[in-house]
Amino acid sequence: MDISFILTMHEGLPRQGPGSNECTRKAFSMLKDLPERPEILDIGCGSGMQTIELARICPGCQITAVDIHQPFLDDLARRAAAAGVGDRITTVRASMDDLPFEDASFDVLWAEGSIFIVGFEEGLRSWKRLLRPGGYLCLTESVWFTDRPSPEAAAFWNDCYPAIKGARETAAIAGNTGYEVVAAFRLPGSAWWDNYYMPLQKRLPDLKKAAAGNPDAEARVAFSEREIEIYREHGSEYGYEFFVLRSL
Template sequence: MVESPIFEIFDGLPRQGPGSNECTEKAFNMLSSLPAGVKILDIGCGVGMQTIHLAKICNDCHITATDVYQPFLNKLMENAVKEGVDDRITTVCASMDELPFEAEEFDVIWAEGSIFILGLEKGISYWKQFLRNGGYMAVTENTWFTDEPSPEVLQFWQEIYPGIMNIPDTEKVITATGYDIIDHFKLPVSVWYDFYSNLEKRVDDISDNYKGNTEAEMILEFNRKEIKLFRERPDEYGYVFYIFQKNK
């Protein structure tokens, strides 16, 4: 699985999905009454830009960062050492649907740009067991911003993530799964442009390496299509940060 060319594409990026330190901090500041020595689980962390920022802004915490691709975790710890927060971070190479943790082990579960791999309902249902009662979850999720998306955008999302919903429907799924909504906010368009600028350059840089590799060429072409579509229709969809609390 980890030999897929998709890992080489994203390995060269500062983040593996749209986001920013400002958005991470805004979401974290919505959490209240955190215990001393707060334990945070960051699922699908990639190279961990958000992991490191959480470690910086939460002095009294320990973060367990998981990803299925060990080179991402190696890069995360390399950066954590440079930033002086490596003592607050532990990495675990594990799939997000087979996590090796104890029940109610964490006070906060964090997932930026990763829950779509499982789907929202499946992800928050499975991860819930690792969260203490009253613990928080903060995830970014693909979300419709219009009730009438253009045909090409609708087709694109039906192919890659048919579970995409608008904000009210997303929050209904969250509450039905046993959480109370704390808040939500849209990620600004600028974080997508920054991410896609880096992704586009990376795709161009490595394209020649994969000439004749059908799987890789399809992935690279898909990325180009995704970038083009968002630049044409940035008001129709995007990420929303959802912050919610386990109630049962």
């Protein structure tokens, strides 16, 4: 699979995965006893819709936003400047499995739609060193909402993320990895459609033309079409759970 094309096809979208400002605000409202000027690390920030929202709702914070794809970071910097919060957001190009920061550097780690890249448990373990005592890790992770998924949904997730588990089992992994589960809530369907699937779907015809003759790119576009259709038909069976975790 052509990773560069996957990144390119998501450039300029409002988000690179499901989510919404409402969900970001809800999760942040559950954080208690933060310092007056918290240091936040947004891991796999993409173009940073949630980064900018965090800067808006926490005017004392300083945010470091990390992504592997420089065009996403450039887009974030432009959007942050336009929103008047650019002075409190620093972008860093780095891989989330090799984050270049000292231990205990942050009060909050934020990871909407990104931890699956390194794996849920691996991310929890490897990122924990970055948190100060009692710090928070706020993230979204794919989970099953049913014990009996349809064959179509099961086949799709077996192809793209076979590690998917139920929400209760996912929370248990967090507990066993040294976190308290402060809260968890399900993202609504609108968080998938409004800022992610609908903008991506509008782009698919042009992406098909750009992918023509490149088998990897053609396969990526076809997979996105399948992904959207599977969610349209079976979205009640799975989705994102927003976990608010506190380091023990």
